[in-house]
Amino acid sequence: MTSPRPVEQVLETVDNSLDQSLDRLFALLRIKSISTDSAYAKDCVAAAEWLAADLRTIGFSAEVRPTGGHPAVVAKSPAATGPHALFYGHYDVQPVDPLNLWETPPFEPRIAAGPDGAKRIVARGACDDKGQVMTFVEACRAWKAVTGSLPMGLTLLIEGEEESGSKHLFDFVKANAAELKADIAFVCDTGMWDPQTPAITTSLRGLVYEEVKVIAADRDLHSGLFGGAARNPIHVLSKIIGSLHDDQGRITIPGFYDGVQELPEDVRADWEALDLNAEGFLGPIGLSQPIGEKGRLLIEMVQSRPTCDANGIIGGYTGEGTKTVIPSDASAKISFRLVGGQDPLKVRDAFHAFVRAQLPADCKVEFISYKASPAIQLPWTMPALVGARAALTAEWGKKAVTIGSGGSIPIVGDFKTVLGVDSLLVGFGLDDDRVHSPNEKYDLKSFHKGIRSWVRILDALAA
Amino acid sequence: MTSPRPVEQVLETVDNSLDQSLDRLFALLRIKSISTDSAYAKDCVAAAEWLAADLRTIGFSAEVRPTGGHPAVVAKSPAATGPHALFYGHYDVQPVDPLNLWETPPFEPRIAAGPDGAKRIVARGACDDKGQVMTFVEACRAWKAVTGSLPMGLTLLIEGEEESGSKHLFDFVKANAAELKADIAFVCDTGMWDPQTPAITTSLRGLVYEEVKVIAADRDLHSGLFGGAARNPIHVLSKIIGSLHDDQGRITIPGFYDGVQELPEDVRADWEALDLNAEGFLGPIGLSQPIGEKGRLLIEMVQSRPTCDANGIIGGYTGEGTKTVIPSDASAKISFRLVGGQDPLKVRDAFHAFVRAQLPADCKVEFISYKASPAIQLPWTMPALVGARAALTAEWGKKAVTIGSGGSIPIVGDFKTVLGVDSLLVGFGLDDDRVHSPNEKYDLKSFHKGIRSWVRILDALAA
Structure with missing residues (x-):
């Protein structure tokens, strides 16, 4: 028997330690880091400190850094050769109103069964963005556990004001540009195409x-x-x-x-092959006819x-x-x-x-x-995109698609403008995650395969 | 020397007793009969009772009658031959907010000098409609003082809910139709064309x-x-x-x-001769160009x-x-x-x-x-209109005009529908009376010549 390649061991570690990964995510979800309400300012600091402490256990030198508003977490891996990536996510969450529509308290995370019996994590921030952030953190942890080190040079920037307009982030990135410089940025705040199809977002309006x-x-x-x-x-x-x-x-x-x-x-x-159609896209909101330019695909x-x-x-x-x-x-x-x-x-x-x-x-x-x-259009042919696409396709067993996002993620423009770096937008949210709404959830599958996806992407891009 | 015609004596009496007429109007103006606010319900009753008592001193049999809301005053002259008129007005007033914009308290009436030095009565209701109602009451009083009787059969209907939509008036008129029946209705709740030109409103949109x-x-x-x-x-x-x-x-x-x-x-x-022009009509509100149908007069x-x-x-x-x-x-x-x-x-x-x-x-x-x-269009040729027009022309020394009103006065439609009676709409308000606004006023001249105008109209129509 030959020993398995490290990536296979790392994936196995992810599978075996999923319960502990969930425990950590739950600890973070319990912190009421609502950034739009100053009554929760201390909770925002607590979330940042929790993250910094957790990242230190994986070998990052992590700091809670002041901005003009809620602090940002900056975590750096030990110096390494090869490509260096900057990961972006946010620890702050949306307000929880209307509270009476929550089936259980928003900051008491739980595992529940969805309509199809599949397990889901229910809490404010389960998906947006604590769950997504932790897919990356847990991937790093598994690499460290198996190989004793992180697979590539990494800087994590986890802010606390995304839900209130990232008011101080641009200035923070600008002021710390030298420190945050990287070859590529990873942004984990987007979604899958559908529950089976992984996606990389390559354009943002x-x-x-x-x-x-x-x-x-x-x-x-x-x-x-x-x-x-x-x-x-x-x-x-x-x-x-x-x-x-x-x-x-x-x-x-x-x-x-x-x-x-x-x-x-x-x-x-x-x-065209994705076949986004009016029935599927507009039907659930009570509409039937796309009103855009005649002759265009709905997508x-x-x-x-x-x-x-x-x-x-x-x-x-x-x-x-x-x-x-x-x-x-x-x-x-x-x-x-x-x-x-x-x-x-x-x-x-x-x-x-x-x-x-x-x-x-x-x-x-x-x-x-x-x-x-302005809109963001990432180069469809950049090497990181090609590698990440192959990694996602391997993990999900279905060809990863490159899609556009109708909305904006201003940080992606800031990274390009200030740091000169392109972003790879990968995330595992689903359309029914009720982001910003009561009973927000994140499928356990999203979390588990999300961690595995980052394990593979890091493997592909570290090379 | 021949003795003067009674109307001349009555007009002289009006002139000589103007101070007492003002005292009575001030007494009515002091009553806070705001109909839209239930906190003033007792004041509304007080205003109705004050009017009924005053009308009794002129020989009317006057009653404060219940409606579904604030009461109405119904006052009847002794039985008389000849034409019978139904007078309509209202004793209720608009709320006084914003109170801080009043130069003096709204229910402490006073005489002030206008920009041109002319005297004006300042109080909530000074014009709308207590001042206008009292022009008619004082005209009746002067007739009674000089001739010992009222010049024609009269019924007065003075309601207390005009400023809150006359909610119960239609039913009240319907329920008391036989009693209110008349040959003509007088409505005193409209205005002059301009400070020099008396007007009869013959159409209401x-x-x-x-x-x-x-x-x-x-x-x-x-x-x-x-x-x-x-x-x-x-x-x-x-x-x-x-x-x-x-x-x-x-x-x-x-x-x-x-x-x-x-x-x-x-x-x-x-x-066309009235020459309503954009500069005069729209200028004061910051506009210059009428937007109505091309080729139409502004009026x-x-x-x-x-x-x-x-x-x-x-x-x-x-x-x-x-x-x-x-x-x-x-x-x-x-x-x-x-x-x-x-x-x-x-x-x-x-x-x-x-x-x-x-x-x-x-x-x-x-x-x-x-x-x-629906709109109301009164017959331009009805005899009461011709007589009233001559009377107004005589009083003001300028040809009285028949005009339309852009707004609606629903009671006029009700009188036509329920009683089958046309209305003569005569009033002495001016564009700058600040009706419904702070510092409402009624020119002393409007009040004085308003009384004299009704003296002449009663003389003309009693024949």
């Missing part, structure tokens, strides 16, 4: 978020006295919002599509095409019953998801110009500009 | 008020995940509101203009043409900052001012059909129907 207020008269008016003569800002704003899309589902803002690229043929073929609409949505609108009387008012102003929040090479500042300017061009006499407009981040 | 909710997905969605594929109800609702008017300012709902009539030529000529737009206004809109996230949500629904309150023979129920149905016809796939719509009242 950018975001431009604007608030627009249309102002007409200098006070609210009585519609009996002024109706028929006075400009109504709700009508003006509605007309503008109503004109943002044409009847082909395309956005009408001049120049909006500048920088949008078509998918490479092979990616498009992969995506393109949500992953690789830019969008425009009014996220909120308000004006005039919105209480119960009636009030015959013509309001002085009306406001809307409008956001754009960007893809490819779209320039967020140009999109913002084009939107402002589009609104101003439609503004009738006697109207003023005011804008509040919130986020403006 | 009707009102159809609807709430429309557009529903798409069965829950709020994350715009990163679903943006580009999922129907956004804010866009759908905006498009519908944006399509309510064409670029000529006309309302696009099929059949909406059915029953709308053109003005008689002489009325149109009168109105037509606000008095004799139907309108459509969104009075409120809400959907999605409307707090501070950003939330990347595609809401499940969006709602708007939409109202229509009706004129001429427009049928409110047909307008409502046409609006519903208009919305449904524009509803895309996957959207549902729900309506809440509030008010639906």
Whole structure:
């Protein structure tokens, strides 16, 4: 008998120590590290300290480091030759409201059976992001247990403000750029394609978020006295919002599509094979017809095409019953998801110009500009991606797909901008994990095979 | 020397007793008869009792009569031959918030000097409607003082719920129809055309008020995940509101203009001569361009043409900052001012059909129907109108105009429907009276010449 390759031993160790891995995850899940509520500031510190202490047991030199807000954990492996990776995750969690919808207390983790009998970990943060972070930590631990050392040079950056907008992370990365420098970043905060199909997220849509207020008269008016003569800002704003899309589902803002690229043929073929269909994607939310650009795949609409949505609108009387008012102003929040090479500042300017061009006499407009981040498109051919894809395919027994994410993960842009490093986005969340909602869960399979997946990825990339 | 006609003596008596008339008005103004707040229910009763007692001193048999809410005052003159008139007004007043904007306490009436030095009565209710009601009461008192009797058969109906929607008035009028029957109704709750020009309101726009909710997905969605594929109800609702008017300012709902009539030529000529212009009408509210139908006079737009206004809109996230949500629904309150023979129920149905016809796939719509009242058009040639117009012209030294009111006064429709009686709407309010607002006032001239005007109208119509 030949001795098994180390990776096989490490995987076996993962299997044999799953209960202890779960114990550790549960300990972390019990800490109420809600970052958006200052009442839990001490819990955030406690979570950071728990992680640092745990990482030290695997050989990392780990510190809880101050930021302008909740602290970040920075953990470094002993100096090593070969490639160096920067792992990113977050220990903070979403608030738990509405508490009455939780079947058991959100910070008392438990194993429950899902509808199909499969085991799941239920707790706030089970998936997002404590469970995901611990898949990586446990993979490191298993490597260390079997080989006595970590398989490659690693730095872990685990922040505590992701759920409150990562307010201090950019500055922290910038201030510590030399220390955080790496060849590749691992980000574990995304999901599988479906419960059988592992996925690497290679594109993230950018975001431009604007608030627009249309102002007409200098006070609210009585519609009996002024109706028929006075400009109504709700009508003006509605007309503008109503004109943002044409009847082909395309956005009408001049120049909006500048920088949008078509998918490479092979990616498009992969995506077509995934067969994301309206019934499966929209059916569960009570819809049936995709409203995106005519002639596009549904998966393109949500992953690789830019969008425009009014996220909120308000004006005039919105209480119960009636009030015959013509309001002085009306406001809307409008956001754009960007893809490819779209320039967020140009999109913002084009939107402002589009609104101003439609503004009738006697109207003023005011804008509040919130986020403006570009899309991220990772090179489909980067070696880390190829290696990770093979590792995931080996673990799950099904070809790993490269997908896009409709949402944004700003840290990925920051890593590129500040550190010049591309990110490998691998995660094991599922669509039904109820992230940000009551009864958040993470499948035990996600956790277990997630650890195994990182064992294999580290093996593949350490070489 | 011939003895003066009685009307001249009565007018002289009005002039000579103005201080006492003011004392009585002040006594009524001191009563905090706010009808919308149950904390003031006793004050409402007190105001009704004060009026009944005062009317008894002029020879009326006056009673405070229960309704389902605040009581109504009904006062009857002794039986008389000749025409009988029903006077309507209200003793209740609007709330006083925001109290801190009042220069002096709202229920401590005072005489102040206006910007031009002219005296004004300042108090909540000074104009609306206690001051206006007392112009009529004081005219009756002067007639009684000079001639020993009232000049014609009169019934006064003074309610206490006008500012809270006259909730019980229709039933009260219906239940007491035989008793309230009259040849003509006088309503004193309107205004002058301008400080020099007396006016009789001969048309009142009707009102159809609807709430429309557009529903798409069965829950709020994350715009990163679903943006580009999922129907956004804010866009759908905006498009519908944006399509309510064409670029000529006309309302696009099929059949909406059915029953709308053109003005008689002489009325149109009168109105043209009034020269209501954008600078004067819209300038003070910060606007410059009327938005009504192209080719119409501004005065037509606000008095004799139907309108459509969104009075409120809400959907999605409307707090501070950003939330990347595609809401499940969006709602708007939409109202229509009706004129001429427009049928409110047909307008409502046409609006519903208009919305449904524009509803895309996957959207549902729900309506809440509030008010639906037709417009009132009084006969321009009715004898009471001709007589009152001459009386007003004589008093003010300027031709009295017949105008339309953009708003609604539901009691006028009720009088027509239940009692079969037309209303003569005469009032002395001015645009700057700050009705419903802090520092409400009524010019001393409005009060004084208002009393004199009713003296003359009673003289003209009693014949």
